[in-house]
Amino acid sequence: MHMALTGTVLHRYERVASHLRHLIESGTYTVADKLPSVRSLSGQLGVSITTVLEAYRVLEDQGLVEARPQSGYYVSGGGLVTARVDSNLVVEDPVDVGMGEFLMRYLRDFQRRDLVQFGCACPNPDQLPSARLARCLAKVSRDLGPAGNLYDIPPGCEALRVQIARRSLVGPEEVMLTLGAQEAITLCLLATCKAGDTVAVETPTFYGHLQAIEMLGLKAVEIPSDPVHGVSLAALRQCLEEVPVKAMLLCTSHSNPTGATLSDEDKHELLEILGSREIPLIEDDIFGELSHSATRPHTARAFDRRDLVLLVSSFSKTLAPGYRVGWILAGPRYMARLHQLKLFSNLGSPLLPALAISEFLATGAFEHHVRQCRRQYARQVGQMTEAVERSFPAGTRVTRPRGGFVLWVELPAGYDTRLYYPKAVELGLTFGPGPIFSARGRFRNCLRLCAPYWSPVSEPILWKFGELLQKRS
Ligand SMILES: Cc1ncc(COP(=O)(O)O)c(C=O)c1O
The missing domain is CATH 3.90.1150.10 (Aspartate Aminotransferase, domain 1)
Structure with a gap:
């Protein structure tokens, strides 16, 4: 079992990573310093070589360290933007x-x-597999005949929901299809806020988040974010003391535009901060699959035990922005309302693009394609x-x-x-x-x-x- 998923108990490699991270953040090691060798750390901390290597991999993913061939691990940061996260932050009005x-x-x-x-x-x-997708589209259209021309009411095309559910390790009932992630964001905001309410966002943030907030007559309160560690949790805490925030909307992994990824610990802490006030998190995971290393970061939703995370994503960054196929992962607290809102908005998404993508996923071609994208x-x-x-x-x-x-x-x-x-x-x-x-x-x-x-x-x-x-x- 993955211990981190069950609460605050961390894997050994996560504890080692956290320890090293502390050494870097507290200034024991600064930019360009060589970090202890794998062998010496393994001896000093009494953990295996594999554990240390895994810890360094986590820190590499977070942009904190870099491996130099034949030399070892170094604190990275050459050319890194480190946003000024002011510790005496004055929370500005929404x-x-x-x-x-x-x-x-x-x-x-x-x-x-x-x-x-x-x-x-x-x-x-x-650089997208557009021809192959077009063949999938032609095939599903042929196979389905006139039935491909019916409304596909929420939660939407079951075959695709099953494919998405398998990849996210959830039940298909936790998946609702949308017109891209942008509609998913709008529907999640509608399900959690009403006009005039305030939504917390990181700053800088994807302009589409701000557009959705504007369109729904909501207000934004901007929480400083840093390109390495992501949104400042200290600033968020302070903000929540002063501002009645109704939801938070955030890219937790490979954020747009800063590229920041919250560590697993910070994802836990974020959920604690929001959860203690029953504030839902709309987690935009659209770039989560596109890690440059072999594994993707965990989502905050994987750690959610309160049913307060609504995860949004789509195939726009990986496969087919023009097909407009996105989804929401949510639990029972919000799902019924999301079905209604989707129905009220546009009855449902087009069936054929969803089926074409489902056909593509069923062949296993998606994983191969994503691996190529990561390298590229x-x-x-x-x-x-x-x-x-x-x-x-x-x-x-x-x-x-x-x-x-x-x-x-x-x-x-x-x-x-x-x-x-x-x-x-x-x-x-x-x-x-x-x-x-x-x-x-x-x-x-x-x-x-x-x-x-x-x-x-x-x-x-x-x-x-x-x-x-x-x-x-
Ligand atoms: C962070 C982020 N979220 C959501 C979207 C919207 O994606 P979609 O094309 O799936 O609606 C984008 C598109 O640029 C994005 O960058």
Whole structure:
């Protein structure tokens, strides 16, 4: 049995990882320091070599340490953005969100095939198994005949729910299909909040979270987040003392845009903090599968014993953004209400795309495809990070995510990345200007870059953009 799933009892390797993490956070080891060898730690702590190796793997996944071949493990952090999580945090009032015209222009540009889409957090369609999916679509359509043309009312296509349930180790009754993760988020907010309520989000956060909050007449309270450790739990605690938060909406693994992943311990603690106030967590796990290492992080939902986590995800980052197939995992506390809300919103999702994906999953091709994506994104993210470090103005800092494909770049103070957006489009690329990731329009000197369009062909255009930034023109 996985002990961590049952409560606060941790595996031995998790305790070793936690101990090492403490040594790093408390300054015993700082950036670029060599950490104790596997053999010496094993001796000192009286644990096996395998346990130490597993602990180092966990810390690597969290971006805290890096392995150097033939040399050992080092505290990582070269070029890492470490957001200022102010310990004397003043909790700001919740705000109405106004995402506005600029975001519309930015989103419309996603359609343009003449631009290099470094701004678009979607897979490159040329690298997706679209032809194979199309064959699955044709087959299910043929097999089903006219029945493929019926409404598919919530919870939606059983065959696909079973496939998702198997991969998440839950019952199919805990799965409801949606139109992508974006609709899943909206429905979860509707199930947990009413107009005027306040939702806690990390900052910076995915602009789609803010759009959903705005659309439903909710308010956002922004909790500082750090690209390595994720949202500040101390700041969250303080916020909850002062603000009546009704739900929290958060990417817990490979967050968009910071790439941060909460450790298992922090996921436990997050659930404790929220659970003690009966606040539901809407856990956006859309990038969870795309770890750059062989295993994906646990979801917070795996640790949930109060039925307070509603997990949302989709196939948009892995397989088929255009099929608009997403889902919610939820328990009895919210599921019946979610069925109603989905029915009220649009009766149900289209059946044929769901069946086509189910057919694809049933062949086992998905796992192979995801393994390929993980390797490819690790490579693209690494190369793009390096190019940013070399071509952007001195003083630029960039994240080194351990999963997903988005980079968060912090330019020196004084830059306003929104002003550079039209110039970038003239050069032939898009990027995500920092302020769209904050309800308060913060992060003017930041930007998000997405790696799926990175290639030797698109590389020179990023260098040109770097030159433009250097000129401050
Ligand atoms: C973090 C995050 N959540 C949700 C979504 C929405 O995904 P979908 O296309 O499945 O609606 C996105 C898309 O960019 C995202 O990045």
